[in-house]
Amino acid sequence: MRKTLKDVAREAGVSITVASRGLGSYGYVSRESREKVLRAAKKIGYQPDQIAKSLKTQQTYTIGLLISDITNIWFTTMVRAIEDVAEQNGYNLILCNTDENQEKETRYLKVLYGKKIDGLIIAATGEKSPYLKKLIRGGLPVILIDRKLKGFHTTQVTVDNEFGACEAVKHLIDLGHKRIGVINGHPRTTPGKERFEGYKRALAENNISLNPALVKYGDFRIEKARKASQELIKMKNPPTAIFVANNVMVMGTYQVLKENNVRIPEEMAIVGFDDPEWASLIEPSLTTLRQPSHSIGTMACQVLLQRIRKNERKRLQDEEIVLRPKLIIRKSCGAKIFDSVSQKAIV
């Protein structure tokens, strides 16, 4: 049977009030009473009922976490960082996969509202999320990660996607490529949109005109990326290089190219996005943009906790934290790699 405060009080021979005070940190209790209470609580193995506590205090010490796919190492690394910060501060995480599905997202938001989460970290699926907006307006501390949202007055922790994509494509152009394809994520999301902008900008700055036939959408998932890759290599005049906009799609593209005996980078150069541990292990090793996923998670959670704590209902201005991804040059683009000491080309 579950022990309650009443049991502790009886065991300690004091009133419920004193028992509550003895265990908590508020109000007056004599040292003597406190010790009695503590001893009694330990003796009977009392664990406070947080549900009851939450009903009274309106705090749950729970943070909602909405991401699109827990199977993607990019999200996973952030989740890990978030969890670490949350745990250190006595908060727990309710994890939800939105699957890039807006309805699912809304359904989850309602559930989380019902569960009275203290704060929310979300990689939002789209721009229109009236319910999310309502939550923010209602005063729920919300941090947007990975995806930006226009007109939502809250903190956003993201990566400079346009910069990253532009770096990626410029790298290809520097290596002599002119027909450059792109397998992008969902265009509804800002990473999708911004990475496409970066791609366009790199082309424009180098006077290469945009060829719509070379632009594919992969939804950030493997199946669509496979399909897109197949389409690209089957073109009568295929690209000589592809910018693939996240780690999951890189796997799909590599699979398809290998299955079709298209040599990387000789016949097709590849730049990716994200830098998981296996990126240097695949053949050829992947040239890619490394995103500071761990930092994003850490910062997002820290800012969230800060906001939960001060809980000033002051109207928040937009606050944007934007981190830069970094180009990691390996072999999938055929760039010469120089030994840092001898300056001789290793590859």
Place this chain on the structure above:
Amino acid sequence: MRKTLKDVAREAGVSITVASRGLGSYGYVSRESREKVLRAAKKIGYQPDQIAKSLKTQQTYTIGLLISDITNIWFTTMVRAIEDVAEQNGYNLILCNTDENQEKETRYLKVLYGKKIDGLIIAATGEKSPYLKKLIRGGLPVILIDRKLKGFHTTQVTVDNEFGACEAVKHLIDLGHKRIGVINGHPRTTPGKERFEGYKRALAENNISLNPALVKYGDFRIEKARKASQELIKMKNPPTAIFVANNVMVMGTYQVLKENNVRIPEEMAIVGFDDPEWASLIEPSLTTLRQPSHSIGTMACQVLLQRIRKNERKRLQDEEIVLRPKLIIRKSCGAKIFDSVSQKAIV
């Protein structure tokens, strides 16, 4: 301001009781009242307070999920499956990383008990977990995944690790290897223990004596695996093959071998455990044991929900669901791979 039942009742012009009944499924309400209530609720945007509801009903529709590392694709795939089943049934997941740390595990268990989770799915860190035992005795539905626990009378969904490890090592022996190293996980966990048993059995059945110098522990993490790999290749008489007991450690081993220009499989054959998407993309592609991680997650959650629902306090007998991993032969062991049609060796 948050709306309550009282607001709905006022809006609909009925009592709180009727409002509650109209929204829920209990008791009598006239069709007319129900409609009024429903309309009123929608109009004012009422979302029930699950905390209050939980206090009364003692149900939270929340499942605790304890795993050691959310960054490991093996766990992640299970989590994904669990989340899918949970979501379909109206349950949410509280995610906790134990980091293979028993104290952290116990701390989390206490928190989850306080939060009154309806059930728990856990990849336990060790054999002794008095608190977990207490929870099970107290009637909390618990499913053990990945790791078995002796003397805990509940359902366990695991993989036949000994079988898998034995398959892996036998494959190496079949290819002529005699000095076979192993980089194992934490020996406190059953996967660690059982995979080692499988390793030993394969050697024994082939009259190869166990050489303790070839047995390393990598804790299922990358750093320790790197260290173990370094030690193995630096031996005066190094092994010709290594069985690496999970996907994360495979990455560490590959890194070290590549850094030291040890050719796989010519100078060192590798068999792994787990079959992530990148396993076929790394160079050389990985021969490994594929575990049905998605099925484990699905089954674990289904069984848990079933148990939550019937909630018979009947003493549970141990129930073990054991799935078999499957050897996927690729190139990291140097096995000849035959074309399924021509029967000619491809490699």
Place this chain on the structure above:
DNA sequence: TTGTAGGCGTTATCAA
């Protein structure tokens, strides 16, 4: 069919 009222386990006010 509807409404009143008590209680779930806490916290916190206020009087003793």
Place this chain on the structure above:
DNA sequence: TTGATAACGCCTACAA
């Protein structure tokens, strides 16, 4: 310094 007692928002037995 302590202890009744009234919330928190919901469910539900019981009376009307």
